[in-house]
Structures are given as structure tokens and as C-alpha cells.
Amino acid sequence: MTDDTAGALRSSSTPTSKLGGVDNVGFRLARYFTGRDALVLALIAILGFLAVYPLTMLFYGSLHSTPPGMAGEFNLDGYRSIMTASNVIVLLNTIGISLGKTVPSLLMAVFLAWIIARTDTPYRDKLEVLITLPFFVPPILTAMAWGMLGNPQVGLLNQVWKWATGSTVSPINVYSYGGVIWHQVQYSTPFLFLFIVDIFRAMDPALEESSRMCGASRWRTFRNITLMLMLPALTNSFILSFIRGIENFESPLFFGTPAKITVITTEIYNSINHRATPDYQYATALSFAIMALMFLLVIWQWYVLRGRTFSTVTGKGYAPNVMKLGPWKWVTFGFCVLFFFITVILPIGQLAIGSFFKFFGFYSRDMFTFEHYTAVFSNSEIWRGFWNTMILGLAGATATMFLGSIVAYVSIRTRWRGRRLIDALAWLPWMMPGMVLGIGFLWAFAMLPGPIPIYGTIWALMLAYMALGTPVSVRVMSSAYAQLSYDLEECSRVHGATFFQTLWRILIALAWPSFAVGWVLAFFGIMRELSASILLYSVGSEVLSVVLLRLWSNGQAEQVSVIGLFMMLLVIVFRWAQLRFIKSRISTL
Amino acid sequence: MAAITLENVSRHFGAVAAVDNVNLNVEAGEFVTLLGPSGCGKTTTLRMVAGLEQNTGGRIGIDGQIVSDAQAKFFMPPERRMLGMVFQSYAIWPHMTVFDNVAYPLRIRRRPANEIQDRVKGALRLVEMENYADRPAPALSGGQQQRVAIARALVFEPRVLLLDEPLSNLDARLRTQTGDEFRSLQKRLGITSLYVTHDQSEAMALSDRVVVMHSGHILQIGSPEDIYRHPTSRGVAAFFGSPNFLPSQVTHCTQQANGSFMLTLDGPGWTGPCGCSSAQPLGAQVVVMIRSENMGVSTNGTATAADAMTWNGQVVQSIFRGTHRSLIVETPAGRLNIDVPAVTNPENGSTVTVVADRQAAWATPA
Numbered sequence A: 001m002t003d004d005t006a007g008a009l010r011s012s013s014t015p016t017s018k019l020g021g022v023d024n025v026g027f028r029l030a031r032y033f034t035g036r037d038a039l040v041l042a043l044i045a046i047l048g049f050l051a052v053y054p055l056t057m058l059f060y061g062s063l064h065s066t067p068p069g070m071a072g073e074f075n076l077d078g079y080r081s082i083m084t085a086s087n088v089i090v091l092l093n094t095i096g097i098s099l100g101k102t103v104p105s106l107l108m109a110v111f112l113a114w115i116i117a118r119t120d121t122p123y124r125d126k127l128e129v130l131i132t133l134p135f136f137v138p139p140i141l142t143a144m145a146w147g148m149l150g151n152p153q154v155g156l157l158n159q160v161w162k163w164a165t166g167s168t169v170s171p172i173n174v175y176s177y178g179g180v181i182w183h184q185v186q187y188s189t190p191f192l193f194l195f196i197v198d199i200f201r202a203m204d205p206a207l208e209e210s211s212r213m214c215g216a217s218r219w220r221t222f223r224n225i226t227l228m229l230m231l232p233a234l235t236n237s238f239i240l241s242f243i244r245g246i247e248n249f250e251s252p253l254f255f256g257t258p259a260k261i262t263v264i265t266t267e268i269y270n271s272i273n274h275r276a277t278p279d280y281q282y283a284t285a286l287s288f289a290i291m292a293l294m295f296l297l298v299i300w301q302w303y304v305l306r307g308r309t310f311s312t313v314t315g316k317g318y319a320p321n322v323m324k325l326g327p328w329k330w331v332t333f334g335f336c337v338l339f340f341f342i343t344v345i346l347p348i349g350q351l352a353i354g355s356f357f358k359f360f361g362f363y364s365r366d367m368f369t370f371e372h373y374t375a376v377f378s379n380s381e382i383w384r385g386f387w388n389t390m391i392l393g394l395a396g397a398t399a400t401m402f403l404g405s406i407v408a409y410v411s412i413r414t415r416w417r418g419r420r421l422i423d424a425l426a427w428l429p430w431m432m433p434g435m436v437l438g439i440g441f442l443w444a445f446a447m448l449p450g451p452i453p454i455y456g457t458i459w460a461l462m463l464a465y466m467a468l469g470t471p472v473s474v475r476v477m478s479s480a481y482a483q484l485s486y487d488l489e490e491c492s493r494v495h496g497a498t499f500f501q502t503l504w505r506i507l508i509a510l511a512w513p514s515f516a517v518g519w520v521l522a523f524f525g526i527m528r529e530l531s532a533s534i535l536l537y538s539v540g541s542e543v544l545s546v547v548l549l550r551l552w553s554n555g556q557a558e559q560v561s562v563i564g565l566f567m568m569l570l571v572i573v574f575r576w577a578q579l580r581f582i583k584s585r586i587s588t589l
Numbered sequence B: 001m002a003a004i005t006l007e008n009v010s011r012h013f014g015a016v017a018a019v020d021n022v023n024l025n026v027e028a029g030e031f032v033t034l035l036g037p038s039g040c041g042k043t044t045t046l047r048m049v050a051g052l053e054q055n056t057g058g059r060i061g062i063d064g065q066i067v068s069d070a071q072a073k074f075f076m077p078p079e080r081r082m083l084g085m086v087f088q089s090y091a092i093w094p095h096m097t098v099f100d101n102v103a104y105p106l107r108i109r110r111r112p113a114n115e116i117q118d119r120v121k122g123a124l125r126l127v128e129m130e131n132y133a134d135r136p137a138p139a140l141s142g143g144q145q146q147r148v149a150i151a152r153a154l155v156f157e158p159r160v161l162l163l164d165e166p167l168s169n170l171d172a173r174l175r176t177q178t179g180d181e182f183r184s185l186q187k188r189l190g191i192t193s194l195y196v197t198h199d200q201s202e203a204m205a206l207s208d209r210v211v212v213m214h215s216g217h218i219l220q221i222g223s224p225e226d227i228y229r230h231p232t233s234r235g236v237a238a239f240f241g242s243p244n245f246l247p248s249q250v251t252h253c254t255q256q257a258n259g260s261f262m263l264t265l266d267g268p269g270w271t272g273p274c275g276c277s278s279a280q281p282l283g284a285q286v287v288v289m290i291r292s293e294n295m296g297v298s299t300n301g302t303a304t305a306a307d308a309m310t311w312n313g314q315v316v317q318s319i320f321r322g323t324h325r326s327l328i329v330e331t332p333a334g335r336l337n338i339d340v341p342a343v344t345n346p347e348n349g350s351t352v353t354v355v356a357d358r359q360a361a362w363a364t365p366a
């Protein structure tokens, strides 16, 4: 059926009509289409440079006989040299330590999450904030604090023990397998807790109630229903935590290296920094090998989760079953407080005490001094590190979040060609430990043509931080966008806003709480980053973590304490602001 | 000049043709409704006009200017088409106040602040929401959100207003009221409107013309009365209510002055003249549509008009519906649905005479 006036267009589009000629049409066409394609190509180029290029250069470097930037030949010596018996030990250490910290962390995290989400323990909301705080503290700080607390000769804990019992043996030695694992447990537990507590909260209470109605006891229900329903999520958390354990650098560096316990990341680091001539080919080949291991883990994760659905755990806000603990609630309360005390108060206390005495370990009244504060504040190198960290943190977090916002938008809210490639590229650095990415970038910067001097500038760190932060920022923004209806966005387009105006004024404006959460995460991520920084910094572009490590190696634990205290303060202020201003906004939206 | 022109417009999703070769002209100031069952391509058509969906075939023009031409690979993005649109979900941005929502199209176009102030006030007054300007948008009821959405769509005097089921989220009473209010506003402003709904009574009450769609095709375009009384196909006839269809045979066919045709038919238990939209060959099978409200029953066989169509039959079902009573009567012409006044209450099984007004009968191709 044809409308009687159809064909009116045909006459109005003749050359004399006011539509204008074909040129005009062609011009508009070109502008619209290249705008979108240019954006896709730009994203591919940026992400390619951040992820694929260093990875490719890593492979190139592993076959190259000389350090980055020097003429050499190609051979397999690198791979040959990593096939040693001692590296088998290194591999076993890596896997063993990571397993050794993941299992207790997971148990503890489930227990804490259960306390917070499912019992009537007093002050649960406040306890939750305290329990998650250790996750936000840079590990290098607690590593140094524990280095002082658990030092077998002069550690505070050992001194207190000896004083209290009159014995002469030191029970605690952090320079051991136990020390490496203990330090990681402090981070993994809150990390896993953050995942698990939400799953506990989101579970439909009817699923458990129906089990009780069928005659199962509370404990039986917990084992057979609650835990089983959470199993896919727990498995996923387990693998994630295991992967992070393999990437970990600080714990084995501080507590493993003095005790001659080596894992892959410290082996890479040592082969560059602690040999008479840095063996880049060896380090690079080892990096490539760890990438292969990570790849296997990611495949395993994908395989385990394949086909599992979380549909029993919906996102709806139920009021979960709360168990009345009676007097036991003070035991659970005490457990949470104890966790906070050991993971936060003890290290902060140690830093505070250490900063006021002439030498750490010798805490008598005549040793009391402010000289470390004046030394730190008059040390231009420390100030430079501080400003570099601040600049990199602010600019890096902002850039990472903008990149993540656009990548997440393109990959989940459009049907543009190339979006899957963009998504995959942005996810790639997820598999790369900071150490490996650092080496990849070392090669990548050295291979750039002469007029692009990135290595040796602050840009080297900036790019590495962006690469490391992008997977998280994409994830945060994707889940934020997924909650916004398409109409909100299309309505803006129809009413005259361009793509970028809509992205900014509607999507980011609506998703800004998530944007802010992601920003703070990225900022913390940059502030705590050590393993890539230690490879990529150069004189003038040191960041605080590098300065701290250098001071520590020079035996200036007291100045380290001063800086550490201020960094802790910064963490607490940021975390407070995040909870105070962002969380409250999220709940009202 | 036509305000919206669709010329052989198609939209394929892979192998599926959501919209297939649609031609339509909407005149300036006209209110045209796209009507059809779920999944027939109404929304897709509207979105192609808006520029939110790209047509895979044909051309679309707004105000005589081509905005999309699949063959020339020309596509104008939505923001340059100067349209207003009301979404089914209203799409009120929750992070802005009512004022900011309505001011958005003007701010995007960088209008001076005092003009924005005046125009937003004016638009809010049109929809009687001027007292809510400073409310945060989430603190509005569904009906109020709908008004804000209309104000926002009207505020910059768009060339055309597009509406996708804007009333479907409101309750029945509010739906009628808001629909009538919107129609009088539309008439007052003379704004060209393209409206999508699957509610027949809404389409009847609001539109100048109705476009009936089915699986991506247009079945018929016409005034609400035309579509209701003179459907060109059985599908269109069946879309409104549940009319009776009487199979019949054509014995004569003549064209009439108004372009329609007058058939002489031979049906079960009945012969006589009947209108039809298209010419039918002699001996062709057609169906005659008679709507249930145009049929009645007489229990004592008296007082029927001379040329009325009548059948005798038995009442098999009787349902009281408040405003009327629905009867099903078994006759030689098949089971007939008849709506009678609620007070008429023939017993189940009783024999009645079914009477239909010949004016209400209309033939469509079988």
C-alpha cells in the first residue's frame, strides 16, 4: 500500500531543490563517518601502544642478546638460561606462596563477610570500613612497618615478648616463608572480603528459608545451600587472588630476599638490579614465561566459570537473614577489631614510634627526637618524589578513567565495528604483572624512533600506570553504564546533543559516582605501585615508593617511618572522602 | 509540503526485515499514528525518522530535506535533525532538575540565558508544570514525568514531534485524560506529530490519520473512521475488536463516485449490496465484516427495517459486561458475536432473530 503523496521527495531532490547538490551531501557523509571511525582507530592505537606494543617488545627482547637499545643478535639463550633447577624452585616458591596466602585469606574473608553481612554483631557498618582499610594502604608501607615489628633482633613484637615473658628467644621472624605469606594475607583478606560481602548480601533469603523449612539445621543450610550458591563466586575470587599472589612483588622483596626465598618477580628484579651486569635477556625471557603462566590461569578461570550462572544471587536489595548471636556477638566483634588492630594499628603505631626515635629498635627517652621530621622536610629528593607521585596520581587517574569511560562506552553501548577488539586490548594488561609490563615498556621505549624520548621522563611512568589501571577503570565504568537505560542517551541525541556532549553531560554525569570510585582506585593504584616504577623511573622522575625503597635500602628506616605516616594520612583522608561523599550519592541514585 | 516523507524505507536486522518498503507522507501540522501489533516495526520506523536507527533501504525526508538516503549512503545524525521526541520511559535525566531537563535542548544550542529562562517557563506552563521547575526529576510521578518529557520535546520548537507509546506507562484514567490534553495542545501549536501506539482506541481518539502496520508492512493509511469502518483488508478489520466475518460471493461490481466499489453479494442466508475498497471480479470469494456493536437481536421477529440483513439462530453464550452484553448466536452464517444493551437478556438456548444494519457491512478480499 502506497501513500498517495509518495514521490514528493523525488521532485524535491532534483538539482534545483533546496536540498543542495551531491557535494554537500558527500561532505556531510564524510564528516559523520570519519568521526566515528577516527575514534575507534584512535582507541585501537592508544590501547595497542599501551598493551600490545610492550608485549610484542617483550617477546622481541627475550630473543635479543643485548640490553634494550643496543645492537645485538637474536638467539634463544634467554629461554635456555631460564631452564635451570633453581628456577624450578623459584616457580614452586611462587605457586606455593600464592596458594599459601590465598587459602587462609579466603577462609578469613568468608568468615568476616559472614560476620558483617549475616550476624547482629554490633557496629557492623563501622567495622566494615575498618576491615577494608588495609586494602587501600600501599603495601610497601606495611612491609616496612612489619620489617620493624617482626625483626628477629630488635623488632618491637619480639621486644615486648621478651619483656613480658623474660625469655631470650625471639618468637617472630618475618624474614621467612611465613612472613611473606603473612604480609600478603593482610591485603588479600580485605580484597576478597569486598567481593564476598556483597554476595552474602545479595542472596535471596527465601533460598535459605526454604532449606530450613525442609528440616535442615542452620549449619547444614549454611554448608549445603549458602556456600554452594556462592561457590562460583568463591572460585572466581580464589583464582583472582591467586593471580594477584603470583604478581606480588613487595612481600617477597622485603621478606623473601633477605631469607634467600626467591619468587618469579624478585628473580626478574634481581637479574636486572642485583647482578654485576644486568641480564636483560634472561629477565625478559622469564617475564615472557610468567605471562604464559598467567595466560594458563586466565584460561583456567574462564574454564571453571564457563556456564555457571549467578542467577540465584540477584542484584535486588533483600534484607538478608541476620543471625542472632547472643553474647557471642562480642566475640565476633572482637575478632573484627583484632583484625583491624593487627593489620592497621600495629603498622601505623610502629611507623609513629619509629619516626620519633633516633634509631628504630632503641626506644628510650633520651633517644626521642624530631630530627627525622626536619630531615624529611628538608630533603629535596623526597619532595620531588612526593610531587611526582601527586602529579602522576592526579593526571594518571584522570587519564585512566577517561580512557576507561570511552572504552567501556564503545565496547558495551555501541554496535560499532572494532568494539570487541577494543575491549580485548583494554583487558590485556590484566594478565601482565607490573614487573612484566615494566620490562615490556623498557624495551618498547628503547625501540621508539629517536625523536620520541619517553624513557627517562615522567611519561614513561604515566603510560605504565595507565596500562595497569585501564582494565579496572573499564570494568568499573562498564558496570555503571549497564545500569543506565539507552533512552536517556538517545533522548539527548535527538534533542540536539552530539555524541561527545551526550557522553559528558548525560552518561558521565550520571555515572560520576562510579567514575569517582574508579578514580580513587586508580589513584591508590598509582600511589602504591612499585614493581613497574622501580624499572621505569630515572633521576628526576622518582616516585615516593621508589624513594622509600631507596631510603630503606640505605638503612634510613626512621625517615621511612615519617614518610609512611604521611602517606597513611593521605590514604585515610581519601578513603574518608570517598565514603563520605561518593557512597552517599550512589545510594540516592 | 510534507513534514515527514518516507520513501521505500526498509530496515533489515540480518535476514529479518523489521520494516519493509514503507511509504508515508505526514503533512505539516498533521497528527499521524503508527498502529500495529507488537513487533510489527512501529518503533523501528519512528527511530529511523529520529536517526537513532539507520535505514538499510530507501530515503527519509524531513521538511523536504533529505536526512537519510541508504543508496547515496547519506545519514544525518539525530542531533542535526531538529526533532523533539518523547520516549516510552520518558527518559527524564535523573541527575537534573525539571528545569534543567527542559532547558537541555536550548543549552546544547547555546541560547542566551534569558531566552532559556523564558522558553522553559513557557514550555512548562503549556504542560501545567511551572510550579515544579526546581524539583529534582526523580521526585515526580509518572504523569508528571510524562508532561516534563513533552515540555522538553517542545521547548525548542522542533520541526516534528516523535512519540513512542508515551501513554503506556500511565493508568487507564490518566491515559485518556493526558491523551486528550496532548491532542488539544498539538492542535493549538499545530505541531507535526508522529505517534506510535498499539492501543487502538488511543489511535482512534488522537489521530488525524492512522497507519496500520503488520510485520514491517503498511496495511492501510486513513482517517480513524475510514480505517474502522472501511478496512481494505481482513487484517485491518480484525485488528479492531472481534468483528464478524461472513464469507460471500461476488455477483456484481460497480464503481462509485467516491472511488469505492459497490458489490452485490450472495452470502449464507442473505443476498444484497455491500461496499468494498477494491474492485472484485465476478464470482470472487470475499468476506463481509460486520462489527458486533452494529448487530442486534429481536426476540419477537417484529419491526426490522426492510433492507436489514437478518438471520435466525440460537443463543449459545451470554456474558454481562456492564456497559453491554456480549452474545454468541449460532446461525446459518456461523457463530456471530453480538453486542446488545445490557438490559436485553435472551435466555441461553432461546431462538432469536439477528439483525444487522446494511450500512455497517463492508466487504474485504477473503
Ligand SMILES: Nc1ncnc2c1ncn2[C@@H]1O[C@H](COP(=O)(O)OP(=O)(O)OP(=O)(O)O)[C@@H](O)[C@H]1O
Binding pocket: B013, B016, B017, B018, B036, B037, B038, B039, B040, B041, B042, B043, B044, B045, B198
Ligand atoms: N536491534 C535489533 N536486532 C534485531 N532485531 C531487532 C532489533 N530491533 C528490533 N528488532 C526486530 O524488529 C522487529 C520490529 O521491532 P519494533 O521494536 O519496531 O516493534 P514494535 O512495533 O515497536 O513493537 P512493540 O509494540 O512491542 O514495541 C521485531 O521483530 C524485533 O524483534
Ligand SMILES: [Mg+2]
Binding pocket: B042, B043, B044
Ligand atoms: Mg515499540
